Amino acid sequence: MGITEAQKKQLDEQGCIVIPDVLSDEEIEVYRADILRLAEEEKQNGLARQHTDGYGQLVRWLVNKGEMYEQLVARPKVMPYFEHLLGPDYTLSTLTSNIIDPGAPDGGYHVDSVLGSMPEPLPSFPLVANSLWLLDDFTPENGGTRHVPGIHLQRIKPPPGTTHHPDEVRLSAPKGSVFLFNGAIWHSAGANRTDQQRIALICFCCRSFVKPMFDFVHHIKPEVVERATPTMRRIYGFDSQPQPPDRPTR
Numbered sequence: 436m437g438i439t440e441a442q443k444k445q446l447d448e449q450g451c452i453v454i455p456d457v458l459s460d461e462e463i464e465v466y467r468a469d470i471l472r473l474a475e476e477e478k479q480n481g482l483a484r485q486h487t488d489g490y491g492q493l494v495r496w497l498v499n500k501g502e503m504y505e506q507l508v509a510r511p512k513v514m515p516y517f518e519h520l521l522g523p524d525y526t527l528s529t530l531t532s533n534i535i536d537p538g539a540p541d542g543g544y545h546v547d548s549v550l551g552s553m554p555e556p557l558p559s560f561p562l563v564a565n566s567l568w569l570l571d572d573f574t575p576e577n578g579g580t581r582h583v584p585g586i587h588l589q590r591i592k593p594p595p596g597t598t599h600h601p602d603e604v605r606l607s608a609p610k611g612s613v614f615l616f617n618g619a620i621w622h623s624a625g626a627n628r629t630d631q632q633r634i635a636l637i638c639f640c641c642r643s644f645v646k647p648m649f650d651f652v653h654h655i656k657p658e659v660v661e662r663a664t665p666t667m668r669r670i671y672g673f674d675s676q677p678q679p680p681d682r683p684t685r
C-alpha cells in the first residue's frame with residue numbers, strides 16, 4: 436500500500452486520480468443502504484439538505500452517524516494520497532454523502548472551500564483535497580463528476596455561473612473506487628440521465644492550518660471522541676487547535 440511516483444506525478448500534473456478497489460461489494464451495499472435510510476429520515480424530519488433544484492441531497496455529519504463512517508476516514512489505502520497533497524498532518528473538513536437523482540441537471544463548476552473565497556492567483560500548492568467514494572458505477576450518463584484536469588495549475592476560479600469548460604471530463608469509474616482530487620480542480624456533479632440514483636460518500640480534507648468547514652472538535656459525539664485513535668484525533672483537528680490552551684493576559 437502506498438502511492439507510487441507515477442501517481443504523485445499524476446496528482447501534481449492532472450490534479451486528480453482514481454484509486455481502484457477501495458470498498459468491497461459488501462461495504463458498498465451497507466453504506467448505500469444506510470445513506471438512503473438517513474436521506475429519507477432527514478426528509479421526514481425536515482432536515483434534508485437538498486440542492487440542484489431538489490434533484491440532489493447531501494447527508495452531512497457522517498462521523499456522528501455510525502462507527503462504520505469513522506473507519507472510512509483513516510483507510511490506509513487512501514491516506515497516502517491525502518498526505519501527498521496536504522502533508523502528513525492534514526485534517527478532515529467534512530464527511531458527507533451526495534445523492535444525485537434521476538433528472539438532475541449538470542451542477543455548477545466550483546473549487547472547494549476555502550479556495551472559493553480566496554483571491555486569484557490561488558496558492559501554488561494544494562490547500563484542500565476532496566475524495567468521492569463511489570457507491571455506484573459512475574458514468575457520463577448517471578452524474579459522473581465533471582472536472583477539468585490540470586486546471587489547478589492556472590490558479591484561477593470558475594467565474595460564477597460557469598457550467599461548461601471545453602476540456603471537461605465526466606468521470607467514468609467503477610463502484611468501490613475513490614476519485615481523489617486537488618480542491619482547486621474545477622468540478623461539479625454531472626447530469627443524471629438514467630433512472631437510478633448515483634451516490635458517493637465524500638471525504639473532504641484540508642491542510643492543518645486551514646479552517647475546516649465542520650467544527651468536529653466541538654461537535655463530534657463524546658463516544659466518537661472516546662473511540663478515536665491518536666491518528667483519528669489528529670484527523671478531527673484536535674492537534675491543530677491553537678496551542679497550548681492559554682488565557683488572555685493583561
Ligand SMILES: O=C(O)CCC(=O)C(=O)O
Pocket residue numbers: 533547565567578579580581622623624625635637
Ligand atoms: O458528487 C459529486 O459528483 C461532486 C461533489 C462536489 O462537487 C463536492 O464535493 O464539492
